[in-house]
Amino acid sequence: MREKILEATAAMLVEHGTQASMSKIAKQAGVATGSLYNHFENKDVLIRAVYEEIGAIVERALVAGDDPSQPARVRLKAYIDRQIDFVWYNPNHADLYEYLSNAPLLPRGEVLDSFNRTSDFIAGLLHQLQDEGWVITGDVGVIAGFIGGGVRNTLKWQRSLGVTLTDEMRDLVHRLCLHGVRPGHQQESEAA
Structure with a gap:
């Protein structure tokens, strides 16, 4: 699920920059917004994970x-x-x-x-x-x-x-x- 979230975040960042909301990222990844927060406490942590990946x-x-x-x-x-x-x-x-x-x-x-x-x-x-x-x-x-x-x-x-x-x-x-x-x-x- 983490990989799915990172892929969705990457796609949304390229398309929308930092305007990509956590709910839009969750929808793109096909997961509940709550699941997103189980893996990444906030958007900054998620963006850092995309950079690391x-x-x-x-x-x-x-x-x-x-x-x-x-x-x-x-x-x-x-x-x-x-x-x-x-x-x-x-x-x-x-x-x-x-x-x-x-x-x-x-x-x-x-x-x-x-x-x-x-x-x-x-x-x-x-x-x-x-x-x-x-x-x-x-x-x-x-x-x-x-x-x-x-x-x-x-x-x-x-x-x-x-x-x-x-x-x-x-x-x-x-x-x-x-x-x-x-x-x-x-x-x-x-x-x-």
Whole structure:
């Protein structure tokens, strides 16, 4: 029942923001409003639980498949592939993640805490790649945001146009992400 409530809350938050009442959430979940309060004492607790849940989903999607025995550049490429898969094949979760991170319903620190394991993972990987000279220097949070935002935004619009994810599109998105973070391209843009 808890999962049902969290799914219903996620859908209602994306659709109505914080205006989604507990009774509307209960109706969406197909449970009595009293049952909702048996699991979550109030809407703030429920919203926090949704953040925790999407944080865990994002971590499983983007980090769980990592193979630390591989070179860092191979791990980054695999991370980008997992980003593509997450956004394309899990549109509801991708939309919820985007909504909750772009229109935070909690204080910014709490929002960041929900996604810190994924953020720490990609930050560590990007720092390693910077040390190896494989990724441009700069704030790894900005670089990670560029990769994730680029994948999410691009694929969201392609899906809305009714486009099918082909191997060619996947490869293009992948190459664009890498092109944007590789050092040689930084020097080219600085020279312009």
